[in-house]
Amino acid sequence: MKILIQKGRILNPSDQRDEVGDIYMEDGVIQEIGGTITPEETPDKVIFAEGCYVMPGLIDLHVHLRDPGLTHKEDIVTGAKAAARGGFTTILAMPNTKPVIDCADRVQYVHNKAKELAPVHVLQIGAVTKQQKGEELADIEGMIQAGIPAISEDGKSVMNMKLYREAMEIAAKHDLPVFAHCEDQNMVNGGCVNEDKHSKELGLPGISNAVEDVIVARDIVLAKETGARLHLCHCSTKDSVRMIQLAKEEKLPVTGEVCPHHFTLTSDDMVAGDTNYKMNPPLRTEADKEALLKGLKEDILDVISTDHAPHSREEKQQPMTKAPFGIVGLETAVALTVTELVDKGVITPLQMAEKMSYNPAQIIGSDRGRLEVGSPADVTIIDPEAEYVIDSMSFLSKGKNTPFDGRKVKGLVKATICDGEVVYQQD
Ligand SMILES: NC(=O)N[C@@H](CC(=O)O)C(=O)O
Numbered sequence: 003m004k005i006l007i008q009k010g011r012i013l014n015p016s017d018q019r020d021e022v023g024d025i026y027m028e029d030g031v032i033q034e035i036g037g038t039i040t041p042e043e044t045p046d047k048v049i050f051a052e053g054c055y056v057m058p059g060l061i062d063l064h065v066h067l068r069d070p071g072l073t074h075k076e077d078i079v080t081g082a083k084a085a086a087r088g089g090f091t092t093i094l095a096m097p098n099t100k101p102v103i104d105c106a107d108r109v110q111y112v113h114n115k116a117k118e119l120a121p122v123h124v125l126q127i128g129a130v131t132k133q134q135k136g137e138e139l140a141d142i143e144g145m146i147q148a149g150i151p152a153i154s155e156d157g158k159s160v161m162n163m164k165l166y167r168e169a170m171e172i173a174a175k176h177d178l179p180v181f182a183h184c185e186d187q188n189m190v191n192g193g194c195v196n197e198d199k200h201s202k203e204l205g206l207p208g209i210s211n212a213v214e215d216v217i218v219a220r221d222i223v224l225a226k227e228t229g230a231r232l233h234l235c236h237c238s239t240k241d242s243v244r245m246i247q248l249a250k251e252e253k254l255p256v257t258g259e260v261c262p263h264h265f266t267l268t269s270d271d272m273v274a275g276d277t278n279y280k281m282n283p284p285l286r287t288e289a290d291k292e293a294l295l296k297g298l299k300e301d302i303l304d305v306i307s308t309d310h311a312p313h314s315r316e317e318k319q320q321p322m323t324k325a326p327f328g329i330v331g332l333e334t335a336v337a338l339t340v341t342e343l344v345d346k347g348v349i350t351p352l353q354m355a356e357k358m359s360y361n362p363a364q365i366i367g368s369d370r371g372r373l374e375v376g377s378p379a380d381v382t383i384i385d386p387e388a389e390y391v392i393d394s395m396s397f398l399s400k401g402k403n404t405p406f407d408g409r410k411v412k413g414l415v416k417a418t419i420c421d422g423e424v425v426y427q428q429d
């Protein structure tokens with residue numbers, strides 16, 4: 003396949019390129035970049051990208067594909083198709099499936115199925131402990147052999163610090179990042195929304211900032227002691243941002259991610275009884291959101307990930323205290339990032355490419371995330387001016403659980419190219 007992208011705004015973090023030009027790719031590799039390109043042979047496809055961002059293929063470090071075992075919510079194929087529609091060419095799947103991905107053959111199951119059937123790259127993350135029970139370590143070294151890009155206990159924290167320290171030592175030895183979901187299991191105590199005036203008004207058990215902050219502090223301390231690379235998932239509090247800033251000042255290998263719902267909404271936006279506003283961590287206060295925006299602007303927060311967490315309608319239709327935590331995010335992340343961050347001047351388009359592609363690639367040691375001659379032809383084309391209304395019924399994901407249904411946004415994925423093949427094109 004020979005593809006020519008014409009007159010797009012090329013945004014490449016690795017050399018800070020931000021200029022209008024063409025890109026030509028062949029056999030899954032970028033052959034030429036910049037200026038006006040006239041290929042020797044006629045391309046199979048020409049994409050006219052005037053007015054569009056042309057970024058290295060987006061990489062989502064935090065996705066729940068629910069495969070194996072929970073495929074009524076999502077499976078590898080539907081999740082990967084949703085990813086392609088959302089502009090992602092690589093997604094990392096969290097291991098909180100049924101059974102939990104805690105050994106090499108389960109990692110292989112996902113990788114094999116994805117290779118055969120998924121339109122984008124799927125990398126499976128390994129659990130930290132067996133069955134995510136927090137009692138014994140999973141077969142981390144076996145899973146490293148099978149090609150995991152990271153370990154994570156996402157969905158919970160490993161509460162036993164001695165065990166977690168051992169996991170970090172193994173991770174450090176192999177230069178594998180540890181993706182940390184920070185939530186003190188004892189302190190959360192059945193909470194389901196942020197602890198503030200709204201939780202009180204609604205009579206719902208609250209989740210305080212400290213539930214997150216104490217584990218962020220703990221994990222930074224453990225990373226410092228073990229030398230492990232620590233990536234903090236779905237940061238939601240102002241003090242998480244402050245602590246990441248301190249860790250960075252100390253030159254510790256700590257990175258932070260934020261999800262679109264946390265930089266777009268606060269608990270003020272919750273609609274009483276609507277479980278599409280229930281996710282973990284919860285929507286916080288305006289002060290927290292402001293700190294996240296500042297953290298993104300100042301590059302204290304390195305990554306925008308979705309924490310795509312599909313659930314069935316039936317599961318989400320339960321009362322607020324019973325419904326599972328989580329919302330889908332693959333097909334709304336680009337629009338929310340363009341609308342809330344780029345359009346409002348919080349981050350530049352180049353920073354968007356950094357936080358959604360280049361930085362995630364760096365964290366997992368991937369050669370993707372860059373638009374350079376010789377690099378893999380993973381490319382995302384986005385029209386930042388296209389305005390539309392989010393319609394959850396159009397999602398390719400099985401999950402329709404989003405608080406953004408009906409929201410007016412700007413920023414549309416026009417095409418997603420993975421390994422030199424068009425895996426999604428908007429019609
Ligand atoms: N974020 C969520 O609200 N839910 C996630 C778990 C997680 O990411 O912690 C899920 O697996 O559903």
Ligand SMILES: [Zn+2]
Nearest residue numbers: 156157183235
């Ligand atoms: Zn989590």
Ligand SMILES: [Zn+2]
Nearest residue numbers: 096156157309
């Ligand atoms: Zn998650």
